Amino acid sequence: MDIDKLMFNTSDSLNSEKARVLLRLILTKTNEYDKIKKAFDTY
Amino acid sequence: MRIKTATAFVLGLTMYLNGLFADEKPTVAILATGGTIAGTGTSASSNAYSAGDMAINTLIASAHGVENLANLKFNQVANIPSPDMNDEVWLKLAKAAQEYLDDDSISGIVITHGTDTMEETAYFLNLVLKTNKPVIITGAMRPATALSADDPIDLYNAVAAAASEEAKGKGVLIVMDDRIFDARDCSKTNTSTLDTFQSWNSGALGYIDFGHIKFYKAPLRKHTMDTEFNIKEIKFLPKVDIVSEYEGGITDILKFVASRPDVKGIVVAGVGDGNLYNGYRQAYV
Incomplete structure (x- = not known):
């Protein structure tokens, strides 16, 4: 990953440990930014 | 007079039904992973202890009366303090949990867990298990050998919740210190107090008083049956x-x-x- 090209998304009200859990799970499905963002709005 | 007759009738019917279904207690599977709840200390007034020393059958013996709530099945999935929780145990635990949940004879499950990473395991299971049955995670802040140990009442309440109708369809729940929390919002907030688990942003879903359950709300974020994740398909994180x-x-x-x-x-x-x-x-x- 290039630090200048990192794309950020809010974890909503998840703390960092739980955000990590969800990011790991959604990364088993997709690398697409919009889909990752949607997961954080859904779960 | 009419009211009395009706009451007597209802009482009679209840006694009849109780007798009829006396042998039909729900069956709850307890999956143990270790933690303080399975810990033994060096003295009753010390918090120095070794987590995960006790096997689940020893542990359950302290929760007097729990056998009246449900028939119990035990599975010692791991016996580790929860700072040592890892992907290997997570996947093993989740797959074992799913097997019990897929079994028609099981009403719900209880997972005993150390408190340090309990909220992470709870949220993970909340997203990957496919079930409407109650999945309850509980633990203890004090080892079983301490003064006013909290493991007997936490276990009792967790089994009551796992055996209940009320806890169905609410995702994975954390039951600690007489409170019921949803997996997404609950966190450990204090290093030592019994009321350490809190959902600061949304509050507890309900309370549980010696097995009597009162829910006041349910989680709205998607979980269990409504997620795109399935433990049967996950081999690696x-x-x-x-x-x-x-x-x-x-x-x-x-x-x-x-x-x-x-x-x-x-x-x-x-x-x-x-x-x-x-x-x-x-x-x-």
């Missing part, structure tokens, strides 16, 4: 690291973590509402 932001910025650490080829994602625990140091703030959506 990509590596994601957490980097904490602070005064002065974390550019060097972020660069190092981002440069590692095995890291597939990064969680930045930003300041305030997730703010990052000058220069990366713009990247925030």
Whole structure:
């Protein structure tokens, strides 16, 4: 990953440990930014 | 007179039904992973102890009356303090939990767990298990040998919740210190107090008083049956690291973590509402 090209998304009200859990799970499905963002709005 | 007759009739009917279904207690599976709840201390007034010493059958013996709530099945999945929780145990635990949940003879499950990473395991299971049955995670803040140990009542309440109708369809629940929380919002907030588990942003879903359950709300974020994740399909979890932001910025650490080829994602625990140091703030959506 290039630090200048990192794309950020809010974890909503998840703390960092739980955000990590969800990011790991959604990364088993997709690398697409919009889909990752949607997961954080859904779960 | 009429009211009395009706009451007598209802009482009679209840006694008849109780007799009829006396042998039909729900069956609850208890999956043990270790933690303080299975810990033994050096003295009753000390919090120095070794987590995960006790097997689940020894542990359950202290929860007097629990056998009246349900028929119990035991599975010692692991026996570790929860700071040692890892992907291997997570996947083993989740797969074992799913097997019990798929069994028609099981009404619900209880998972005993150390408190340090309980909220992470709860949220993981909340997203990957496919079930409407109650899945209850519980633990203890004090080892079983301590004064006013909390493991007997936590276990009793957890089994009551797992055997209940009320806890169905609410995802994975944390039952600690007479409170019921949803997996998404609940966190450990204090290093030693019995009421350490709280959902600061949304409050407890309900309360449980010696097995008597009162729910006041249910989680609205999607969980269990309504997620796109299924433990039966998960063989490996990509590596994601957490980097904490602070005064002065974390550019060097972020660069190092981002440069590692095995890291597939990064969680930045930003300041305030997730703010990052000058220069990366713009990247925030």
